[in-house]
Amino acid sequence: MIKKIKQGAFYGSIGLLAFLVMISLLSIMGYILFNGVGHINLEFLTKEPRSMGREGGIFSVIIGTLILTLFSVLIATPIGVAAAIFFTEYSAGKKWVGPIRFFTEILAGIPSIIFGLFGFAFFVIFLGLGWSILSGGLTLAIMILPTLIRATEESLKTVPMSYREGSLSLGATKLQTITRVIIPSCLPGILTGIILGVGRAIGETAAVMLTAGSNLRMPTSLLDSTRTMSVHLYTLASEGISLEKTFATASLLIIIVLIINTAANAITSKYIIKS
Amino acid sequence: MKAYEKIVEKLIIVCAIISTISVVLITVFIFRSGLPILMNYGVIDFIFGTNWSPTNGNYGILPLIAGTLSVTLGALIIGVPMGIASAIILSEILPGKVARVFKSAIELLAGIPSVVYGFFGLIVLVPAIRTFILPIVQLVVPKATTTGFSIFAGAIILAIMILPTIVSISENSIKAVPREFREASLALGANKMETIVRVIIPAAKSGIIASIILGMGRAIGETMAVILITGNMPKIPGGPLDSVATLTGTIAMEMGYADATHQQALFAVGIILFMIIMLLNAIAQISAHGLRGNN
Amino acid sequence: GAKTEPTATGLTGKVVVAGSTSVQPLSEELASAFMDINPDVTIEIQGGGSGVGIKAAQDKIADFGSSSRELKAEEKATIANEYVIAKDGVAVVLDPANTVTDLSLDQIKQIFTGKITNWKEVGGADAPIVVVSREEGSGTRGAFVEITKVSEKDAAGTAVDNTTKDALVQPSTGAVKTTVANTPNTIGYISIGALDDTVKAIKVEGIDATEANVLAGDYKISRPFLYLSNTELTPAAQAFLDFILSAEGQAIVAKDFIPVQ
Amino acid sequence: MENASTKFEIDKLNLFYGSFQALIDIDMTIYTNKITALIGPSGCGKSTFIRTLNRMNDLILGVKTTGLVKFDEMDIYAVDYDVINLRKKVGMVFQKPNPFPKTIFENIVYGPKVHGEKNRDKLQEIVEKTLKEVALWEEVKDRLHKPALGLSGGQQQRLCIARCLAVEPEVILMDEPTSALDPVATSKIESLLEELVEKYTIVIVTHNMQQAGRVSDYTSFFLSGKVLETDKTEIIFSNPTNKKTEEYITGRFG
């Protein structure tokens, strides 16, 4: 009897808490999408912003976001994958791996504002790259590097030792083993890592603002400054420029994140089914 | 063939070292910019000074630390039970399909840019606290007053933001509890609740703790959402409805207008933030390794 | 880095303006107008704040750094050229529901230094005053505290900003406006150029916060909008500056701010 | 067959996973204080079957059972049957040793505590008694409060058996209890079984035919969800009736 009551209380409270989680999610998404989706239209998507975004669309911002994200991912992916391969395949027995790994872990924990400070001090000023896609992209690349390394490493770790042994025992070299067996079998994991990195890059505000600037115009080169959707949203929200554009931008961001998540899930589940 | 492999191997090593170089560079640049003032002003005065007014040459960041900690603590108080409960429900109670939907919803939470949360907090939560929560509080403490820009608002938004971290890591560590433990417990005649409370949660303990610490790290490091909703008042708070300024918020906000010394001071704040995060990371790593050691 | 190569059709190149968020909207408007005439010139407008603007100019990462406050003496020493492109009044704003309409400079000082904490002390309702200020280093704040004597020189002769610690701090003009508009019993200050009917601007010493009054020197709380440069101006930058200071440019300035010519 | 009382009486048991029928018309008797071994190739239903005896199959979604499983004359699939009590009386030991990540002591008292035993002395007594029953007392008495996961595989499995004994079951179900152990640890568990059967009824699923031969009194041969032959173990191994059984036993199957 007492057990019954205890169980009731237990299930009741965890149910309620989980329900709260659901409610907060639904209310945030619902509220923003409800107020924002209506304002997303062709004009909003394809026109350049006017008068600080009060009028017009966010076309240049979307393009800026895409280019910046793409650039950072293009920089970070090969480095991240290679680093992950190093940690899982080459690190054994090398004493200096400990510090390297430690620093990577540190990198993952650094708040984005610090990346921003660093990017500003290093790329923008020290290297004289100014506020530019280059500065922002490189800063973001460093920022998403740990995410990529971690995701790739996790998926490399799921490649059973037995694959490596199988390949080596057939007389394959280590590099052949990596390129022909290990990487193909964890490609979906790497892809998931990239998508997560993309998500993080798209969502980042503080670091981007300090390194890529907040120029509203369409960028024409990598040395141009640009404004990402998150920065734009922040500006719109904090300046109180236009509530409807703010909602529309927020909604668009949510929708993009939704698409990215769905893609990531699709890849992961396909991967799981395959293995 | 061999030479080619050697070259590739070297390249891979270089890539691995890049993160180290980054950290070193970050550290160097931040410390280079922040250390002088920290030294001149005095570390103790800097950390324990209660007056943050850089224009006046006062660089006491205790109010900022207090602000950060109070918001973070609030976020944990709200977020941890919700997160763990969700993790339990996800991994132990909900049937597969429903769990998948719930899970992807939570992953979505993780993907939403923090500015969106800040915006939501600013537009919904802050007024709501002022108009709905304050009157309720005033029933108990008649003198209470708030603008809505508060620890409480920040804590709620941060709680939601750290939920995905807590849920996904806790869930993973709960899922990593071997099915055999569940079976063993049930086979001994324990019911599901007893199994969860007495076996599964203790077994996943270190993972859950790690998730909390990582969530805490995220809360401490969060910037934009916090600027929008905590009021940025560099004052040691007296209650959850008070406004506070945080370390990150102050850096982001003041960086733009700061003159040289002020900017150094902000870098110095960055150093302190950096240290706090490092400390948390170390704790998280130790507890994560503890998990591995146990299994 | 701005590069300019004259072509047959006119100017080319890029001009980077960075700095004060107060100046930013104006710069945007001016840039649009300029680029309509010179389609081959790109003008990049960055926010960041007056500090960023000064630093950008010092470090030569922008053609122009913008500032919404006067330079401090030590800053002046590091900047080669300083151009006043506009003037701006700083309006003291209340939430629209507030019944107070007029405050003296001293009352404003008392309120912002935390000496007066209730609206009834200045003729309003019995409600605590919520002060909304800008962040440390803000040009608007600098101008405001200096003129209202919230900031006073201490015995050693250094200026001390005595803004109450109980002030909410918002990082931009817009944020102050939004906060004041939506929060009862607040008082804040924003650029006159940013005024709209979501907030209520009060008279200071009986004078309305209007551009005309600023221009006439009747409204006391005002500050200059500066473009700073530490390099030799590129042709495009020079052209842009010339455009701003031209009648055409100043007409645009006049829409929200106070022209200098 | 022998003058032994019956513990389980299974009658026309059918079990479905969704639309797949995993057990087909199983009739079986499990005798008190005997070891009954279930053998058969992978996927033959032996593991599924053993899990019907303490209703561990309840945990899996979409499982449906028809027919009778009587434990001490009571139908355990009756709606009002107390599953918790059933599992108390019918303990289970699994393929992989699965001590909880707690101390040795806490592992053993887990069951008694769940069932309401709080007296520290009593718990201490239970720990000593059960550890002695599984011949582990001497090996671990000085480290009762050390983590159970520090034990070797074979010790862990004996600990799991002790943990199971601590709730005073009547029956112990074992699902390939030694398949994760090496021959030496295996033979220790086997000797243990021979002692435990004095007090308990044991049902064991095993892949290892030699093991079934060595330890069991009765053996059932499962194939494709059916029981093809049940008899005394010595008969099954020396002179089985069913041709398929003989083929399986002699390694000529499939």
Place this chain on the structure above:
Amino acid sequence: MENASTKFEIDKLNLFYGSFQALIDIDMTIYTNKITALIGPSGCGKSTFIRTLNRMNDLILGVKTTGLVKFDEMDIYAVDYDVINLRKKVGMVFQKPNPFPKTIFENIVYGPKVHGEKNRDKLQEIVEKTLKEVALWEEVKDRLHKPALGLSGGQQQRLCIARCLAVEPEVILMDEPTSALDPVATSKIESLLEELVEKYTIVIVTHNMQQAGRVSDYTSFFLSGKVLETDKTEIIFSNPTNKKTEEYITGRFG
């Protein structure tokens, strides 16, 4: 012992993991076209030993070997010895079937491709030949381009053997190749071994003594890193010389 030529000649082999000595003064001869079984309790060094024969132990850090391992009269631990070539000649099959997550076809041609074979017809031929050798051709010929992971455990293991045969080894090392399989799949692998030994030299580590008895020509008993006894399998199982061997064989060990 018999008029057979030797494939491996091991002389005073010692192996250390850091400061722990895993193999102590191993002397052994492995005869061409014979099956040599290595048995012994967990941790006795048998798995470690088999991995010295194709230098798979190189993968593990801090491993140091002394003594001679001669393969076809050549010391494989000599500095200039070509390990890749050694592994080509000395194939290995592991405890758990480990086909790559590729198609059946791709699994088998992996080795030949790595060693430079590109001719599609030749590869096709290799696939057919090796799959026939492991008696898998009939079962999979219609699904060569389906994922190998869709096969059953036993089929996967035979595929792994085929994959190993595809590089035309002389020796096949097997590290408990059936311990993850059920008795039926096990007996198929065992019959296969009896056919393969016509062409290959086989060394097999097994936990399953019965298996060693059934398939091998020679058996070595390992204990605590030493070889206590090596003899013809029939002798080891019917009349071993060493008392420890007898105890282990008869299940009275430890």
Place this chain on the structure above:
Amino acid sequence: MSARPQMDHEMAIILNELLEMGARVEDAIRLAIKSLKEKDSALARKIIDDDQIIDDLEDAIRDKCIKFMARQQPLAGDLRMTISILQMIRDMERIGDHCEDISKYTLRLENEHYIKELIDIPRMAEMAAKMVKDSLDSFVGKDLKLARRVWKSDEEVDEIFRNINDELLDLMAKDPAKVKQSVMFTFIAAHIERIADYATNICEETVFAIEGDFHMEQIEEV
């Protein structure tokens, strides 16, 4: 395919040797009687010598069976068959011993004139030899009916033995000079009778190996 080719192969070798041993034993019986009948001492000596081959075959088969059991761990039918073989070879070896004993009598009778013509003894021996052959054939061919027939024919052999015995006792009582030979012939007949007994034992093993018990009586119905 059989799942245990090695096992079947080893068993085939054992059965082959078993048949060879059977053939040798059968020959030994026939030749022992032939040498007796024809007073062929050389042949008798050869039989005595050749018994060693039979003994060696027994040891070899026994050794193979033990190794077979040690390695292949036969169960059920395989186990029963192996055990039956172990038992049979012991009996067959004894048959060989009996032939040796008979041959020893042949040598002792070498220089004597037989007191009577040997008719029944060779007939009996021939029957016994056939029984041995048939019993082995029944075992190897798993032929229960044949086993049953052999088992039955033991009664005939016993009948002949009794007749020979009576006849010889009669002779001895009548003529003391014939005592020694008669006694010997009696012993020889007794040896043959025992050989036939062994053959029936082998048949019993056939039944056991196939059926798992010794119910010879029930076979008739087959």
Place this chain on the structure above:
Amino acid sequence: MSARPQMDHEMAIILNELLEMGARVEDAIRLAIKSLKEKDSALARKIIDDDQIIDDLEDAIRDKCIKFMARQQPLAGDLRMTISILQMIRDMERIGDHCEDISKYTLRLENEHYIKELIDIPRMAEMAAKMVKDSLDSFVGKDLKLARRVWKSDEEVDEIFRNINDELLDLMAKDPAKVKQSVMFTFIAAHIERIADYATNICEETVFAIEGDFHMEQIEEV
């Protein structure tokens, strides 16, 4: 602790029954001679009847051994021991048969006056009985020296048998009236001689079970 208590337990049961069978066989030998000597027909009949018990014991032990092998899969020493037991019980059963045969002669001699006093035959029988006992003891006690001694003593028995044989042939030649009895006593002596042979065979099994081969000759050195 032994790691296989169940196995050891089962083996102990088998050895117990083996000893029981041995005791019964030993008794059978002694009683058969006793009944012969004392013309105790009732005892002789009892021996004939009781042979069934020995036969049943053989079946029971054989059955247990097979089941033991099927279940416990003995190897090495355990395997050799089990196989030895299987062989021994067949020999012991034959010893029982021989005792039965002796008793049958007793019954046939029931109404006759013995032509001579029985001295050597009982002595020989006593020796054979002891050999049977010792051989089993050597097996169960794993006593190689004892086995060797038993094996040696077979020569003595053979010696006595030859003496008896010569003596009886003498008697028969001298007095035809004594033929029938003499033939019978010869047969009885032959039976006893064979019993002793079986005992030596059992000893050989002892050596085999312990050593894995039959090198009886090398034992002496032990």
